[in-house]
Structures are given as C-alpha cells and as structure tokens.
Amino acid sequence: MLLVKNAIAPSSQTPLRIHTSLSPHMTTLNLLQALLLLICVLLSTIVALLPSVFDKQKSLSGRCVIFGLLAVCGLLVFIGTGLITTEQAKQNADWIHKVYWTLVFGCVFALPTMVYLLVNRQSKNSKRSSDTPEVISQPCRQELLASMLTDVIVRVEDSLHDDQLIPLLMEDRREEVGRPPEVTVNAKPSPSWLEKLPKFIRVTAESEPGKKIIDVFERDDIAGRLLILGAPGSGKTTMLLELAQDLILAAQQQPEKPIPVIFELSNWKDDKQAIADWMVADLKFRNKIPEAITREWLETGKLLPLLDGLDELKTRQGKCIARINKFLQTTSGLSQIVVCCREEEYKAGEEILTLRGAVCLKPLEEKQIQGYLQRLNCGHLWHGIQNDPDGLLALAKMPLFLHLIPVAYPNGLESKAKRFNSPDELEVYQEKCRKDLFDAYIKHRLEMPHDCQGYDPKDSKRWLTWLATSLKKQKQTEFFIEKMQPIFLDTTKQKLIFGLILGLISGLIFGLILGLISGLIDKKIELADDLTITWEKARKGLISGLIGLIFGLIGLIFGLIGLIFGLIFGLIGLIFGLIFGLPGEEIKNRNKPNQGIKDSAKNTIIISCILLPAGMLLYAAPLVVRGEFVEPISTMISGLGWALIFGIISAGLPVIQHFALRLILWKSGAIPWNYARFLSYANERRLIKQVGGRYRFIHDLLREHFAKM
Structure with missing residues (x-):
C-alpha cells in the first residue's frame, strides 16, 4: 500500500517518517496510529455488543465461541490502546512491528465478527418474517x-369489597x-x-x-x-x-x-x-x-x-x-x-x-341489597336505607354505591323519608346524597391507619383532585406517569418555567431560546424506551458507513486528513448499524410505575456506552493527524462528553423533559415528589386502581366527583 522512500532513522529519539508517493505530508507513524485507533474503536464496539449475543446463544459451544471472541477483542483493544498512547520518541521499529501485528489480528477478528453479527441478525429477521x-x-x-x-x-x-360478589x-x-x-x-x-x-x-x-x-x-x-x-x-x-x-x-x-x-x-x-x-x-x-x-x-x-x-x-x-x-x-x-x-x-x-x-x-332488588348487607354483618344499615327510598335506597340499587355504603357509614344511618314538591327538588336531593356518600367514603379511606409513612388527607385530596381534573382535561380514564405532558401545566407562567428549566438543562444541546419556545408550544414528550429497530433500518446505517469508508479511501488522494475524517464518519455509520441492527423484537409489558421514562434513561446510558469509542475517536483523530501525543484520560473524558450528547439526543431528551415537568408540578403542589409511592398509597385506600404501571380511579363516578371538588 505504501512505497517506502526513506530509511528508518538509526536513533530511537528521532521520529520515524516514511513518505508516500501520494502525499508529502503523510507519515507512516500518523497513518499507523490512525488505523490502529480505528480498529480499536471497532473492536470496542463489538465488545460492547457481544454480551447481548451471548445471552441469546442456547448451546454451550456457541457461548464458548462468543466468550472467546470477547476475550480476544478485549485483549487487542488493551494492546492497541497501549500502543496509541506510547510517546512518539519510543515509536521505533519495534513499535511499528507490534502495530502491524495488532492491525492484522484486529482485522482478522473484527471484520468476521462484525459480519457474523449482522448476518446472524439478518437470518433471524428473515426467519421471523417468514415464520411469524x-x-x-x-x-x-x-x-x-x-x-x-x-x-x-x-x-x-x-x-x-370484602370479597362479596353481587x-x-x-x-x-x-x-x-x-x-x-x-x-x-x-x-x-x-x-x-x-x-x-x-x-x-x-x-x-x-x-x-x-x-x-x-x-x-x-x-x-x-x-x-x-x-x-x-x-x-x-x-x-x-x-x-x-x-x-x-x-x-x-x-x-x-x-x-x-x-x-x-x-x-x-x-x-x-x-x-x-x-x-x-x-x-x-x-x-x-x-x-x-x-x-x-x-x-x-x-x-x-x-x-x-x-x-x-x-x-x-x-x-x-x-x-x-x-x-x-x-x-x-x-x-x-x-x-x-x-x-x-x-x-x-x-x-x-x-x-x-x-x-x-x-x-x-x-338490584331490595332482597339482594338486604342479603348483601347481612353477609357483611351490616344488617343495621338496612333500616336507614329503607327509610330513604328516594335517596340512599335509590343509590343502593346500583352495585357501586351499595359497596360504598358500609364503608362510608360504618356506625349506621339516620336517614328519613322526605317529600318533594317537584322533580327538580328530587334530583337535587339525590345528587346531594351521592355527593355525601362519596365524601364520607373518601374521608374514611384517607383516615384509615397506615403501617408506613402516610399522607395528610388534605394533601391527598388535593393531589387526587388534580389528577382527576387532568384526566378530564385530556379525556382519559387511565393514567401513566410517563405519559404526563406539558398540557398538564395550568398557567402560562408554569409553561415558561418549564421551558426555562428545560433550556438550562439541555442548553448545551439546543440552547436556552429553543428551550423557552418548546415550553410555550406544549410540545409532546415522546418516549425513547424502545431500541428495537428492524434489519431494514439497520442496513441503511451500514450502507452509510460503507459509503463513508469508500470516501475515506478516496481521501488518500488528498492526504492523511481526508483519509482520517472519511474513515471516522464511515466507522460511525458502521457503529450505528451494529447498534440498531442487533436488538431483536422483544415483548414487554408496562408493569412498573413510570417504566417508559426509566427505560428511556436506561437506553440513554446504553447508547452512550456503545458510542463512547466513537466519541474518543472524534477527539483523538485530530491529534493523530497533527502527530501529537494522545493522552488517555483526556481522550476518555472528551469521548464520554460526545457519547453523552449523542445518547441524550437519541433517548435522553424525554427524561429531561419529564424531570422538568415533574419538578414544576411538585413545586406548585399538584403532585407529591414521589408520585408512584403516593399512587400506590391511594391504591391501598381503594381510591385508585393500580395495574402494573397503569392507574385509574376505582370508578368513573368517583373520578368525576374529585374533578368537581
């Protein structure tokens, strides 16, 4: 590939310079460092991806092969990193010899392993599509x-209630x-x-x-x-x-x-x-x-x-x-x-x-009502219900209200029959009876003893009222913590604060002005809790990466800088193809509170870790081009910064938005700080139903009652 024109310098203190016929500025040391850096990044990416393939292998031999590849790739990355960070004064003929062998072994293991990962993924996808x-x-x-x-x-x-089915x-x-x-x-x-x-x-x-x-x-x-x-x-x-x-x-x-x-x-x-x-x-x-x-x-x-x-x-x-x-x-x-x-x-x-x-x-018929109360040992309530035919008796004919009455009035009733001069008076009285029943039920539930730290009933009512009002505003019956949106903010001031916090947190990425604008326009928070991408999408990333590599080789005509940056963008494309092509279609249920945001945060860390080698490459490549010493700690810190930026852009923005929204709602008193804990508390009080990560009031009528409070 290279035509040697200068002999090796006799002193190890003098940097080696072997010029090529393609560019007078290209040196053997810089080119070898660049190629070694690229192969180390590719091997690091493969090391990050192999554990997920290891878990999918069923046979012992298959897992041994994956473990062996993982060990060899990790060893090569360790050796290559050590050679890259060696001072140039020590880069003699022995150093070049070690680099050549590292590059050879790196290519022998990196390229076939990458092909294995992608071909294996493609075959699995084809099998899935044909055998769905x-x-x-x-x-x-x-x-x-x-x-x-x-x-x-x-x-x-x-x-x-009390395991009694009517x-x-x-x-x-x-x-x-x-x-x-x-x-x-x-x-x-x-x-x-x-x-x-x-x-x-x-x-x-x-x-x-x-x-x-x-x-x-x-x-x-x-x-x-x-x-x-x-x-x-x-x-x-x-x-x-x-x-x-x-x-x-x-x-x-x-x-x-x-x-x-x-x-x-x-x-x-x-x-x-x-x-x-x-x-x-x-x-x-x-x-x-x-x-x-x-x-x-x-x-x-x-x-x-x-x-x-x-x-x-x-x-x-x-x-x-x-x-x-x-x-x-x-x-x-x-x-x-x-x-x-x-x-x-x-x-x-x-x-x-x-x-x-x-x-x-x-x-329900009266005999059904009376029988239900007797099974609960609450027969003393029947007399008061029977004496109020237009109020409590009318309500008790609905199973929901019959379930609530023994809880709301455990000490008995003193209701008496009333006469009404018009249908409107009757309607007002029935509405009052229903309201009083809900109020008594809520009061009793919130005042029940709790084995852990509880909440003040006034605070609980306020938080439940806000939740019911928000669900009514969004015309929903179910609530997911991760589906909270800026529309939950009631005032323009809250929206401005939301935008300000969002802009301050993500200002390094989008800027403060964009944060303020996004706070005012009620932009929807889109979760990034799923890394599942099909082979067709992954193939696009690989094609882009290969095109980048081709342009990198063409860059040889223009010198080392064109080669380095062409290979950088080509390798980043390959990394993205590997990242998004490897995960399979996984069936998951939202069985934990706020699972969507937690998964988005986890995916932010995963993407950042996988892209860490590419971030280190972006920092180290210009130093290699200029022939400067690559300092490991600085390279790691800079690479981590770039990786976090890409990770936040890919999956972390919903986490930042959700945190800003929750912070404002908590500060305004609309929700407690630990929202999942409070909703579980309300579930224990039989005010809220919790199924995994989903919440809903025990009945729509109770939700409507809270919304009117």
Whole structure:
C-alpha cells in the first residue's frame, strides 16, 4: 500500500517518517496510529455488543465461541490502546512491528465478527418474517394472555369489597342493535304460567340472577358480538371483566380461541383514525406488541376486542360507533367483539352498533341489597336505607354505591323519608346524597391507619383532585406517569418555567431560546424506551458507513486528513448499524410505575456506552493527524462528553423533559415528589386502581366527583 522512500532513522529519539508517493505530508507513524485507533474503536464496539449475543446463544459451544471472541477483542483493544498512547520518541521499529501485528489480528477478528453479527441478525429477521405465526405470534400470544389475565384479576378483586360478589340481573335489549326484541336473556329453569303465555301477551319477565355473561356471549344467535348497557355504577365494567377472565382462561387452554384484550375507548383521540389503527398503536404502547402481529391477529380473527367506556367520548360517541361499524364491515376475519356503554348515553345517540345482541343490567332488588348487607354483618344499615327510598335506597340499587355504603357509614344511618314538591327538588336531593356518600367514603379511606409513612388527607385530596381534573382535561380514564405532558401545566407562567428549566438543562444541546419556545408550544414528550429497530433500518446505517469508508479511501488522494475524517464518519455509520441492527423484537409489558421514562434513561446510558469509542475517536483523530501525543484520560473524558450528547439526543431528551415537568408540578403542589409511592398509597385506600404501571380511579363516578371538588 505504501512505497517506502526513506530509511528508518538509526536513533530511537528521532521520529520515524516514511513518505508516500501520494502525499508529502503523510507519515507512516500518523497513518499507523490512525488505523490502529480505528480498529480499536471497532473492536470496542463489538465488545460492547457481544454480551447481548451471548445471552441469546442456547448451546454451550456457541457461548464458548462468543466468550472467546470477547476475550480476544478485549485483549487487542488493551494492546492497541497501549500502543496509541506510547510517546512518539519510543515509536521505533519495534513499535511499528507490534502495530502491524495488532492491525492484522484486529482485522482478522473484527471484520468476521462484525459480519457474523449482522448476518446472524439478518437470518433471524428473515426467519421471523417468514415464520411469524409460529416464531413470534405464539410467544406473543401467551405473554399477552398472561398480561391480560393479571390485569383482569387485579381489577376484579378491586371491584369486590370484602370479597362479596353481587349477582346481577340482565334483560335482553337486542332492539338496541337493530334486531327484533326479546324479553329475557336468562330465563328461569321452571317458567311460571305467566311466562308460558305467547310473546305478544307477555309484558315482562324476571331473569335469573347470577347467570354468567359468557353464557349470553356464546349463544348461537349472538355468536360473540355483544353490547353491554347499564346505568352508571350498575356493574358494566365488572361484568366485562368477568367475561374477559372466562375468555382468557379458555384461550389459554385452547390455542384456536382468540385473544381477549380490553381497550379503553376514551384513548381514541382522533376522529379520523381507524379503529384497527388505534388498536395497533394502543397494544404497541401498552405491551410492545409489533404492529405487524396485531394487524395479522385482527385480519385473521385471532384478537377479540373488548371495548369499554363508549359513553366517555360524549359528543364523539356517534363518530366512534360509525368507525366501529366500518371496522366490523372491513375486517372480514373478525367474528367477535364486545362494547360497553351507559344506557342513557347510548340511547341519546343517533348511531347504533351493528352487533347481534345486547343486554342491559337491571337495578338490584331490595332482597339482594338486604342479603348483601347481612353477609357483611351490616344488617343495621338496612333500616336507614329503607327509610330513604328516594335517596340512599335509590343509590343502593346500583352495585357501586351499595359497596360504598358500609364503608362510608360504618356506625349506621339516620336517614328519613322526605317529600318533594317537584322533580327538580328530587334530583337535587339525590345528587346531594351521592355527593355525601362519596365524601364520607373518601374521608374514611384517607383516615384509615397506615403501617408506613402516610399522607395528610388534605394533601391527598388535593393531589387526587388534580389528577382527576387532568384526566378530564385530556379525556382519559387511565393514567401513566410517563405519559404526563406539558398540557398538564395550568398557567402560562408554569409553561415558561418549564421551558426555562428545560433550556438550562439541555442548553448545551439546543440552547436556552429553543428551550423557552418548546415550553410555550406544549410540545409532546415522546418516549425513547424502545431500541428495537428492524434489519431494514439497520442496513441503511451500514450502507452509510460503507459509503463513508469508500470516501475515506478516496481521501488518500488528498492526504492523511481526508483519509482520517472519511474513515471516522464511515466507522460511525458502521457503529450505528451494529447498534440498531442487533436488538431483536422483544415483548414487554408496562408493569412498573413510570417504566417508559426509566427505560428511556436506561437506553440513554446504553447508547452512550456503545458510542463512547466513537466519541474518543472524534477527539483523538485530530491529534493523530497533527502527530501529537494522545493522552488517555483526556481522550476518555472528551469521548464520554460526545457519547453523552449523542445518547441524550437519541433517548435522553424525554427524561429531561419529564424531570422538568415533574419538578414544576411538585413545586406548585399538584403532585407529591414521589408520585408512584403516593399512587400506590391511594391504591391501598381503594381510591385508585393500580395495574402494573397503569392507574385509574376505582370508578368513573368517583373520578368525576374529585374533578368537581
């Protein structure tokens, strides 16, 4: 490659200079140092990536090979670093000889190892894409079923007070989905003489309490397309959870059964977004299910959507129903779906769902109320409830309020019957009864003894009120700590402070002015908690790197500087290709509070560590070009700085934004400093439901009550 024109100097104190025919400024020492620096960076990157490949190897021989490559690459990096940092006065013929051998062994191990990593990754991706139903879909199915079952069990247990399940009564309302009406869903085994009369004579019929909703769901005339209606607090969501639990258990035993997944329709924000696209995005965020798998499940009927909270959309309910109907028409493989909605809101709309059946939950009967209280040893409450037919008795006919009454009034009731001169007075009184019940329940829960450090009830109320108001503002029922956005800030002053803090923290990257602007425009915080990138994306980085290497070789024409910087950018491209091409598709659930931000912070550190060699290269390359001594500590510090900058740009910005937002909200008194701990505390008080990293009030009516406080 080089044409030697000068002989080696006899003294070791004189720097060696071997000129090339390509450039009078190019020296053997500088060129060898540059090549040695490049190979050390490439080997360091491979050393950082090999441990993840080691974990994926199943055979002992495969792991031994990876361990051997790791040891050899690490040894070569150690030797090469020592040679680079050797003073030039000592760079004699022996030094050149060692560098040559290090370069040879470095190339022998680096290039094949890099090819092995990329080819191995490509073959795995090809296998995944060709064998998706077997290789990815089945593991995803089992993990999703396990996650959904955990979610459902926790929510069902939170819905039961003192483990007492109240059998609910249903009546057929198939006319609500445009089908001929039926009288009852679950008739008694021995019908009375009244029930034996022809349908046109019968006016009503009782239903048998306690019959499972799955029996209705599996009826031949309904075939899995069901609408569940009911009044607020009547137990619609609880019944949906019971249905989901039975369906999940059946799906775990029978692989041909579809996967039941509960979706909250309050999270459907875009009126123009197709329901299928929304489901795909929702599952990707919650469970990291790849989009291609979710779409394949939907198209082949392997996913059973359970849609809750249609009434939460308010004025957008009709548009959502139209989108659901279109989804049912265009998704040929989908055969089953369940939707939950409040009866009054559904009837008020003009659109109807094109399903096959509908049931409506009936209010509890007095004997059911009295029996429930007696099972809890709270029979002394029945007299006060019975004497207030328009207030507490009306509330007690809804399972939610019946669960709350023994907690809110453990010492008994003194309610008395009242007369009302107008329907408006009755409505005002009923609203007051409901408010008093919620207030008493909250007071009792917050004053319960706590085995750890608790919170002042006034502070707890204020924090819960802020949370309920924020959820109402964003039209959501579920809350993720990592999904907190600048829109949660109430005043322009808070937004300016947010921008100021963000600008000060990230000023070295974007500047203070950009930070202030971003604080005012409510820019959404996008998480960077997923490093999964496909082979196609990684290949682009590798192509860019190879192009950079080609230009680096062309730089030989213009001298050593062109070679060095061409190789620098080419190697950085290769490093990025390795980084983003290696990770596989991993299925994860958000089962920890604030997991998205924690993963983003972890990814910032991972990216920074992997890019540390490239950062050191950016610092050391100009010194090598000028023939100056490369000091190890300075190189490490500078490289760490560059690596952190790239790491923050890639994944750390959401962490900075989230920290600034939490700092302002804490300082304003909207949230406590340890938010996850407080939400867990509220979960223990049965005010909040916590499922992994997700939080929601025990009922939408309680959330609405807090929002009005």
